[in-house]
Amino acid sequence: MAVNLSKISKVAIYLRKSRDENSDAEDVLWKHRTRLVEYAQQNGWQYDIYEEKIITGETLSDRPVIQKLLQEIEKYKYDAVLVIHPDRLSRGGSQDFGLITSVLKYANTYLITPQRGYDLTDTSDSLLLGIEGVMSNTELNLIKSRFKWGKIQSVKKGRLSNGNPPYPYEKVRKIIEDEKGRVRVDFDIIVNEEKNKVYQKIKQMYLGGMGTERIAFQLNKENIPSPGMKKWSSTAVQRLLLHEFHMGKIIYGRYEWKKKPISGEREVVKRDESEWVVGYGNYQKLKTEEEHTAILEIMSRNRKIPRRARHGVYPTSGLLTCKKCGRLMAYSRGRQEAKTGKTYDYTKCYYHSPEGVKCPQRGVKMDENFYNALFDTIINSYIDTNRIKQIKQNKEEKKKIEEQIKQKQLELEKHENALKTAREKLEEGIFTDEDFLDTKRRRQPKIIKLRKEIAELENTRFTAYSQEELEKLVENFKQNWHNATTDEEKNQLLKTI
Secondary structure (H helix, E strand, O other): OOOOHHHOOEEEEEEOOOHHHHHHHHHHHHHHHHHHHHHHHHOOOEEEEEEOOOOOOOOHHHOHHHHHHHHHHHOOOOOEEEOOOHHHOOOOOHHHHHHHHHHHHHOOOEEEOOOOEEOOOOHHHHHHHHHHHHHHHHHHHHHHHHHHHHHHHHHHOOOOOOOOOOOOEEEEEEEEEOOOOOEEEEEEEEEOHHHHHHHHHHHHHHHOOOOHHHHHHHHHHOOOOOOOOOOOOHHHHHHHHHOOHHHOEEEEOOEEEEEOOOOOOEEEEEOOHHHOEEEEOOOOOOOOHHHHHHHHHHHHHOOOOOHHHHHOOOOOOOOOEOOOOOOEOEEEEEEEOOOOOOEEEEEEOOOEOOOOOEOOOOOEEEOHHHHHHHHHHHHHHHOOHHHHHOOOOOHHHHHHHHHHHHHHHHHHHHHHHHHHHHHHHHHHOOOOHHHHHHHHHHHHHHHHHHHHHHHHHHHHHHOOOOHHHHHHHHHHHHHHHHHOOOHHHHHHHHHOO
16 A cells, blocks of 8 residues: 555654664764655655664664654654664564554554655555564574674684783784785784783782782782772682683683563573683683682682671661761671670671771670660650651652652663663674773763662652651651561661661
8 A cells, every 4th residue: 555645744753773884883874864854855744853872772672762752653743754764663573563563553653764655554564564574683683693603603713702801911903904905903912011910910919828808908009900990809809810811711602691571671691611612712821720720729718608698687787887987887796795705796897998998997886785775866866856847858759759769760770771781782792892882981970870869869768757657657666676576677677767
């Protein structure tokens, strides 16, 4: 059925980069924009432009702009959607494609390309578009398979296939021209000799009996920057020591990214070792297999159990912060008091600066007097009439804060999902290093900012009780505190205040 173009007055132009176009994506996108705008103007149509600003994933959950467009289509805002080719709307699975066509059909909105138009209420057009959608999805899967196959072959030949090599290696790019004058970009893996001195020092300190935390302190005291040009941490030292690249081994496919069909959440699953692709590079080796085995044995002996796992829950777990440094206080169970010989639990701050300087907080003995004083302080300060009257936030303000938190959490989830997708595409070889780093540079600051804002709003929300709510909470605490029989019950009560 031919689409009646005369019925169209306003269209939405949808533009999306494709990974197939790689470094030429911006140029191709500009050409698409120019062509579609000219086509709309030639037909006398009003138009709005919807453009995905980043190289997106194949699923709708990865593409916020088309989600917004579909919402506007449902409101009957446009007579048609104008794209360079139907696969710009979706090359994902049948579920996504079906949702897009359902929305277009519901709103009686045409899908237009410079070559032809589709009326989704017409059976023939709908069938044709469905066939083209299946073919586009098949093409996408073939592209992904070729990328993956290429990476596997590269690893088998001993070449780095993903990202940059670990510290102290560096990737040096070079341009190669063959006998026919064709140019390609390649790279060599070299050792940064100054950084290698640091790496060898780390390795020898650890094999000599120094723990990862002490090594990090020592490096920070000497003002030696970490691989990320920040302060060293115990985790950074541990990861560096465990890396197998230093003994010539290149591994691909250690982890698999999976996306849950319903929630859309992504999770990382470690594959069985038999599924890994392992190659051996011809670059300079910095660690022997004997050294690596010795490192693994030491780490196995020194594996730490987190304090929380060792000691369980205390009444004030997660609630006490250090007045001197602001960190959460930790706990020590069953320490004997020198003067009396009696055994008490203690709370203290275990924080050390990156240079190893210990927080001066001495801590406190958590005896009966401590908990009685805590109880009295809560009752006397919270039940005081003048204090209750000072609370400015009412129920409406609390509701407003909760709505702000909800909106920021949705925005945070969007940015976190985009970053997870970028990591997944880097692993699959669909993203280049530059693609991933570009996404990270734009998303990470927003993620950090949103997390901070949500924490601040959460803190505000907890103080935004009405007088009646506060009195109920305090009365509940007063009645149940002395009836609580376990530390877990007391902890839950304290967390309600």
